[in-house]
Amino acid sequence: MDDSWPERPSDAVDLSIPSEPRSLTVVRAAVERMAKMVGFGEPDVGQIILAVDEALANVIKHSYRGATDQPIRVRFQPTKGPNDCGGLLVLVRDYGKAVDPATIQPRNLNDVRPGGLGVHIIRSVMDEAEYSCPDSGGMQLRMVKYVRSEQAARG
Amino acid sequence: MTHPSDKVVQEVREEDGVVLVKLAGEIDMHRTPEVMQAVDEHMRSKPKRVVVDLSDVEYMDSSGVGTLVHLFRQVNSNGGKLILVKPNERVRSVFEITRLDRFFVICQDLQEALKQ
Numbered sequence: 093m094d095d096s097w098p099e100r101p102s103d104a105v106d107l108s109i110p111s112e113p114r115s116l117t118v119v120r121a122a123v124e125r126m127a128k129m130v131g132f133g134e135p136d137v138g139q140i141i142l143a144v145d146e147a148l149a150n151v152i153k154h155s156y157r158g159a160t161d162q163p164i165r166v167r168f169q170p171t172k173g174p175n176d177c178g179g180l181l182v183l184v185r186d187y188g189k190a191v192d193p194a195t196i197q198p199r200n201l202n203d204v205r206p207g208g209l210g211v212h213i214i215r216s217v218m219d220e221a222e223y224s225c226p227d228s229g230g231m232q233l234r235m236v237k238y239v240r241s242e243q244a245a246r247g
Numbered sequence: 248m249t250h251p252s253d254k255v256v257q258e259v260r261e262e263d264g265v266v267l268v269k270l271a272g273e274i275d276m277h278r279t280p281e282v283m284q285a286v287d288e289h290m291r292s293k294p295k296r297v298v299v300d301l302s303d304v305e306y307m308d309s310s311g312v313g314t315l316v317h318l319f320r321q322v323n324s325n326g327g328k329l330i331l332v333k334p335n336e337r338v339r340s341v342f343e344i345t346r347l348d349r350f351f352v353i354c355q356d357l358q359e360a361l362k363q
Contacts, residue, residue, distance in 0.1 A: 113277035120273075120306070138337035139344070145308050149276045201346045204320070206313030209345050213309060216344050 096226030097165060097185060104169035111152045111162040111186075116145055119166060123182070126168040130180045131239045139217040140180065140237055146210035147184045147233050155188030155231060163187060173219075173238035180237055182218075187230035193223035256285040257303070265361065266294045271303035274311030282314050290318075293325040298360045302333035312341055319350060328352065330360040 100106050105126060109115040123144045127137045148164060156162040167183040198212035214221050220236040255278045258269040266289045274282060290297075297318060301307075315331070322329045330352045334342065342348040354360040 113275065116275055116277060117273060135336065135340050138340055141306075142308060142337075142341060142344075145275065149308065149310065152276070204316060204347070204350055206316045207309075209309035209312065213341075213344055 096228050096232065100167070101169060104167055107166040107168075109148075109164050109166065110160060111156045111164055111188075112160040113149075113152060115164075116148055119148060120145055123168060126170075127180055130170050131178045132180070132237070136237065136240070140182075143214045143217040143221075143235060143237075144182055144184070146213045147182075147235065150210045151184065151186045151188065151231075154191075155186040157189070171236060173236070178239040179219075182233075182235045184233040184235075185226075185230065186232075187228075190225045190229065190231050193225065193231075196223050254281075256281055259285050259289055261289055261292065261294065264294055265296045265298060266290075266292075267298045267300065267361075269300040269303070271305075273306040274304055274314070275306065275308045276310040279310040279314050282311070283317065286314070286318055290321050293327070294322070295325070295327040296330065296363070297322050297327065298330045298332060298357070300332045300357055300360075301335075301338055302357075304334065304338055307334075307338045307341055309341070309345065312345055312347060315351070316347065328363065330354055330363050332357050332360045 107119060107122060109119060120141050123141055124137060127140045132140065151164055165185040169181040171179045171181040173179040196211055198215055199208040201212065218235040218237050222234045224232050226232055253272055255270055255272045255274055257271045260267050268286055270282065319329045332354050334353065342351060
């Protein structure tokens with residue numbers, strides 16, 4: 093029982109996946125559908141998929157250090173933003189190694205090297221991104237992206 | 248849509264000092280090691296030009312981009328050039344977000360890339 097995981101609202105979708113990189117393609121397909129349902133168009137749909145994928149990849153690499161049998165929970169929930177615009181709330185919960193959220197920072201992009209780009213991508217793409225350490229252990233990332241007004245107008 | 252079990256490295260061949268790599272499908276943290284392994288084998292000859300055809304790549308995450316950065320650094324250290332061909336809008340967007348579009352040479356046509 094995880095007290096930190098809020099009860100699922102009727103319009104939200106919860107996924108429970110193992111920390112196995114093969115699972116990522118399934119989550120990408122699900123978030124693509126959900127983002128389109130909420131009213132996002134391109135390039136936002138592609139960018140939301142990328143942010144969610146990067147968040148999960150970071151959980152696998154850092155929280156679970158590559159272990160492939162650990163639990164990850166993901167929630168996609170339609171939400172409302174400023175001026176009543178639509179949006180998508182995404183929660184990513186793991187039960188691995190917790191770190192101080194203040195230490196999760198993007199790196200300098202002038203340093204051209206592989207790795208360490210996930211946090212930069214998440215913070216660039218999403219309107220809100222906040223890490224926390226629930227009392228029951230592990231980490232939770234709460235991300236939100238709002239539909240831009242021109243996309244909402246196109247319907 | 249490419250099936251997840253399909254090969255992401257469709258072809259790697261070396262011709263007249265040019266290594267041509269054809270990738271396809273979804274290049275994510277699951278599939279990146281395959282790409283790295285296939286490409287590394289051909290980097291031992293220190294080619295002057297490496298052309299990566301991305302026209303059939305549907306998706307790429309930061310680990311896929313990291314593989315291209317790894318390749319970029321290797322080719323550069325040999326005094327060579329890395330050329331990427333025809334990334335789709337989503338892949339191009341990853342280059343832009345990570346600001347790697349400043350460093351990568353991107354062509355819209357394979358023939359043009361081979362002439363570079």
